[in-house]
Amino acid sequence: MKIDASKPLEYSTEENSNKIFGFWVFLGAEIPLFATLFTVYFVMVNRYASGPSGSELFEIGPVLMETFLLLTSSFTIGLAVHAMRHGYKKAMMVFMAITLLMGLAFVGIEIDEFFTYVHEGATLQTSGFLSSLFVLLGTHGLHVSFGLLWGIGIMIQLWKRGITPATANKTFIFSLFWHFLDVVWIFIFSFVYLKGLM
Amino acid sequence: MDLDKFKVHGEPLIYGAMVSIALATIGIIVGLTYFKKWRYLWREWLTTVDHKKIGVMYILAALLMLFRGGVDAMMMRLQTAAPEMKFLDAQHYNEVFTTHGLIMILFMAMPFIIGLMNVIIPLQIGARDVAFPRLNAVSFWLFFFGAMLLNISFVIGGSPDAGWSAYFPLASIEFSPTVGNNYYSLALQISGIGTLITGVNFIVTILKMRAPGMTLMKMPMFTWSVLITNIIIVFAFPVLTVALALMMFDRLFGSQFFTMANGGMDMLWANLFWVWGHPEVYIVILPAFGIYSEIIATFSKKNLYGYTSMVFSMLIISLLSFLVWAHHFYTMGQGAMVNSFFSITTMAIAVPTGVKIFNWLFTLRKGRISFTTPMLYTLAFIPIFTIGGVTGVMLAMASADYQYHNTMFLVAHFHYVLIPGAVFAVIAGFYYWFPKVFGFRLNERLGKHSFWWIVISFNVTFFPLFFLGLMGMTRRMYTYSEETGFGPLNMLSFVGAVGLAIGFVLLVYNIYWSTRYMPRDETNDPWDGRTLEWATHSPMPVYNFAIVPKVKTRDALWSAKHENIPLYDDKTITKIHMPSNTGKPFILGVIFFFLGFFLVFSMWIPAIVSGIGVIIMLAFMSFDQDSGYYISVDEVKATEKKLMRGETV
Ligand code: HEM
Numbered sequence A: 001m002k003i004d005a006s007k008p009l010e011y012s013t014e015e016n017s018n019k020i021f022g023f024w025v026f027l028g029a030e031i032p033l034f035a036t037l038f039t040v041y042f043v044m045v046n047r048y049a050s051g052p053s054g055s056e057l058f059e060i061g062p063v064l065m066e067t068f069l070l071l072t073s074s075f076t077i078g079l080a081v082h083a084m085r086h087g088y089k090k091a092m093m094v095f096m097a098i099t100l101l102m103g104l105a106f107v108g109i110e111i112d113e114f115f116t117y118v119h120e121g122a123t124l125q126t127s128g129f130l131s132s133l134f135v136l137l138g139t140h141g142l143h144v145s146f147g148l149l150w151g152i153g154i155m156i157q158l159w160k161r162g163i164t165p166a167t168a169n170k171t172f173i174f175s176l177f178w179h180f181l182d183v184v185w186i187f188i189f190s191f192v193y194l195k196g197l198m
Numbered sequence B: 001m002d003l004d005k006f007k008v009h010g011e012p013l014i015y016g017a018m019v020s021i022a023l024a025t026i027g028i029i030v031g032l033t034y035f036k037k038w039r040y041l042w043r044e045w046l047t048t049v050d051h052k053k054i055g056v057m058y059i060l061a062a063l064l065m066l067f068r069g070g071v072d073a074m075m076m077r078l079q080t081a082a083p084e085m086k087f088l089d090a091q092h093y094n095e096v097f098t099t100h101g102l103i104m105i106l107f108m109a110m111p112f113i114i115g116l117m118n119v120i121i122p123l124q125i126g127a128r129d130v131a132f133p134r135l136n137a138v139s140f141w142l143f144f145f146g147a148m149l150l151n152i153s154f155v156i157g158g159s160p161d162a163g164w165s166a167y168f169p170l171a172s173i174e175f176s177p178t179v180g181n182n183y184y185s186l187a188l189q190i191s192g193i194g195t196l197i198t199g200v201n202f203i204v205t206i207l208k209m210r211a212p213g214m215t216l217m218k219m220p221m222f223t224w225s226v227l228i229t230n231i232i233i234v235f236a237f238p239v240l241t242v243a244l245a246l247m248m249f250d251r252l253f254g255s256q257f258f259t260m261a262n263g264g265m266d267m268l269w270a271n272l273f274w275v276w277g278h279p280e281v282y283i284v285i286l287p288a289f290g291i292y293s294e295i296i297a298t299f300s301k302k303n304l305y306g307y308t309s310m311v312f313s314m315l316i317i318s319l320l321s322f323l324v325w326a327h328h329f330y331t332m333g334q335g336a337m338v339n340s341f342f343s344i345t346t347m348a349i350a351v352p353t354g355v356k357i358f359n360w361l362f363t364l365r366k367g368r369i370s371f372t373t374p375m376l377y378t379l380a381f382i383p384i385f386t387i388g389g390v391t392g393v394m395l396a397m398a399s400a401d402y403q404y405h406n407t408m409f410l411v412a413h414f415h416y417v418l419i420p421g422a423v424f425a426v427i428a429g430f431y432y433w434f435p436k437v438f439g440f441r442l443n444e445r446l447g448k449h450s451f452w453w454i455v456i457s458f459n460v461t462f463f464p465l466f467f468l469g470l471m472g473m474t475r476r477m478y479t480y481s482e483e484t485g486f487g488p489l490n491m492l493s494f495v496g497a498v499g500l501a502i503g504f505v506l507l508v509y510n511i512y513w514s515t516r517y518m519p520r521d522e523t524n525d526p527w528d529g530r531t532l533e534w535a536t537h538s539p540m541p542v543y544n545f546a547i548v549p550k551v552k553t554r555d556a557l558w559s560a561k562h563e564n565i566p567l568y569d570d571k572t573i574t575k576i577h578m579p580s581n582t583g584k585p586f587i588l589g590v591i592f593f594f595l596g597f598f599l600v601f602s603m604w605i606p607a608i609v610s611g612i613g614v615i616i617m618l619a620f621m622s623f624d625q626d627s628g629y630y631i632s633v634d635e636v637k638a639t640e641k642k643l644m645r646g647e648t649v
């Protein structure tokens, strides 16, 4: 494996830079995935049959909290990558841990939100609107949950193996993923919640 | 648990199939044990990450599926060969045309193409491997086990029965209460994920791993077509992923996406399906264009005419392919404006396609043409595909479509496009590249025999369907009465189908015969090829090229042979890095298979366990530290010497 010292560690081998490029292409596929889910949601948004509509269901408090958590965690993962570039393993681990904890809190609030909806009788089966809402939010939430497991895996590897071209590469790719989820959330926040509350 | 769910009822045909599946499985197990081949199978194939071997497995699976889909086709043609036939009942007929369409497109045409591209693309761009060899194995095993999941449906629980397009409400739990459409959503989902990964893998491979000097506009045409195809895959498959997931939610969890009440919307399915489905058709046809371009240039001994316009026409086709989906449901009440828009975009595709046809004809003009088997398929493709295209333009006119819609005319049209546009191409590519992989050619005499059977019978099978369609015979109709007068033409079509079957059997016989008797090629370049894949040995060593070639012109090998532009500046051999084998992708595939199976039958606890299994496997793969191995300089030299057979690099 040739290591090119002129590049950041995460790009330093040919394999590494291919992986990063490949992950961008993969994110390219995530865009039509979420775009389709949003389209389905927009088609369904007024089809609430006898169930509740968005304005009856949504509460701004928890959503603002979720937004705050995810945006901040996107910042802390950036700090983790920054620390990684300087070779500060401890700081890097701390920032990653903060990121994941905030992600965990996000998922917790979302699960609580789902329970509240179901408790109010708004389930996946109630209406086309709710089906599309649950699936859109659920897909994003599942991505975040998957990210939690993935992040933990990377932290274990960092802890055992240190900052190597391989672990640096993984962390960097993970950070791309995490930023992407943040972007998707901004769309959900604006076009699902804010628009729904209006 | 309700064991009744697993049973498929009362057909002697299905019992027969069960028995033969069981016998074949036992036969394979006994055979492998008797010949002590388990280790070989595991070491050389199930754990391989070599793109050539993965490609060969794709092609083998696709050939198998060609016969499975072909048997379905024969059963349909037999059932409709004469009025009032009693061979299949309506339900069974529904299942057969559904699995036929699904298997032919998703588990035959596409994997065949992915197989060819696996074998050839790295060679053609002068690379040692694909960008992500292990992910490549994951792709294959997900495709394979997805295909197997669909294939067991007809003996365990029942096949999907709502057509390959699975329109709602037909495919909903109310109208299709068997587990068939659960299989549909899960089998396609699993193999679709595999395809998406392939898409990512090959985009990176082609964009990042080309031999030095091979700029985009120096890439061989097949590589171009594959690049564009994979870009389509990456944009289209996520739509399928979502559509199938929603279908699964509707059928398994009672959500209201495509229902007729509670705010559901059945037309949403038709839109999602075809937003993916129409580009899918181009996913199987564009690489075919690439294959034909290579073959025409090689066997006319000329540069491909209009290279740049070939590339741009493919780009335009790929863009347009995303803008035409609603031509699949003109008659479902979407209004004149919408229909006009889609009518125009659809007809527009004929323009870049026409450009390609003329370019091929100009390439042939004044060429020194040799009529080899791959060339024969290519030459047959041009007129037959043109008929398919012209009838396609007829169908593209929204107003006229009210007449042809869902008749046999449509069935004739899309077979006239798909069979020359995909099947002939993969067979041609198979004959063309076979010697590269195995070091000997397929027999030409048998090849031509099989070619004439296939081409003539194809027309006998499908040309009558145009007339049947105009006479008013609708598609998916399992029987008809004497008075309709459909009988004679249907019988003719059945005779053609038998001829097609003979042609395909001859093709397989040719593989068998040639393996035993064909002389091994003396040269690595039996067709006097133009592109890099012919610059290495046949069969090629694991590392493809001992020395990575330097590209200076479009047809690099041709220039090296005939214009004295050398392929190598520097002939020093260095050690070569290779990825090591791994069984994890295979195991992941198996777990996905079980996950799919348990979900089909709503067996939640085992499904959750399998889901956890998937996550554990992913973690294993992430923790894996194996960074491959090196082939030493001495070893490379020894291999080269052994393969050289009098040639020099
Ligand atoms: C080998 C010779 C083949 C024969 C004799 C054949 C025959 C048929 C027939 C009779 C139908 C119409 C079923 C009906 O409407 O009742 C059909 C449907 C179809 N065929 Fe083929 N076929 C062949 C090969 C292929 C190939 C190679 C492909 C694709 C690459 C293909 C793709 C389809 C599709 C997508 C459908 C529509 C299924 C549906 O309605 O859901 N066929 N075929």
Ligand SMILES: [Cu+2]
Pocket: B277, B278, B281, B324, B325, B327, B328
């Ligand atoms: Cu179409």
